[in-house]
Amino acid sequence: MKLPATQSLRCKLKLMLTKEQEEAVRCTALAYRNALNHASTIAFVGGKISQGRKLQRLVSQDLGERFGLPAQMACKAPRQVAAAYKILWERANTSAAHKAKGWTSPAL
Numbered sequence: 137m138k139l140p141a142t143q144s145l146r147c148k149l150k151l152m153l154t155k156e157q158e159e160a161v162r163c164t165a166l167a168y169r170n171a172l173n174h175a176s177t178i179a180f181v182g183g184k185i186s187q188g189r190k191l192q193r194l195v196s197q198d199l200g201e202r203f204g205l206p207a208q209m210a211c212k213a214p215r216q217v218a219a220a221y222k223i224l225w226e227r228a229n230t231s232a233a234h235k236a237k238g239w240t241s242p243a244l
Contacts, residue, residue, distance in 0.1 A: 167203045168213065174199065175217040186222035188215040 153161065175195050179185040182194065191214040200210040234240045 164205075164209075167205055168209055171199045171203045171205055171210070171213045172217055174202070175214045176220075179214075179217055179221055184221055184225070186218050186225055188218040191215075191218045 151157075151161075175191060178195050179191050182191075185191045185194075192211060195214050196210050199205055199213055200207060203210075205213070231240070
């Protein structure tokens with residue numbers, strides 16, 4: 137059985153915010169960025185963890201309490217960091233394999 141094709145749609149919105157709402161959004165964005173940085177530090181120190189659930193178990197409780205994030209954002213941050221590390225590891229491994237086969241030249 138063939139699965140139906142999926143379609144992705146992106147849209148750009150301009151939010152019309154009051155000063156108070158703008159400040160709340162800015163504070164939330166900064167808290168999320170700090171949570172990503174914290175999760176990234178823990179992942180790096182822990183051996184460049186690229187498993188989302190493992191990293192989530194290590195930091196999600198801390199993210200909610202330390203950065204004041206809602207539960208959903210505290211769960212999303214470690215998974216996003218783990219996915220980024222996974223992509224970086226895959227690229228590094230592919231690059232090393234290509235260099236070993238002589239397909240690319242080593243960096244100067």
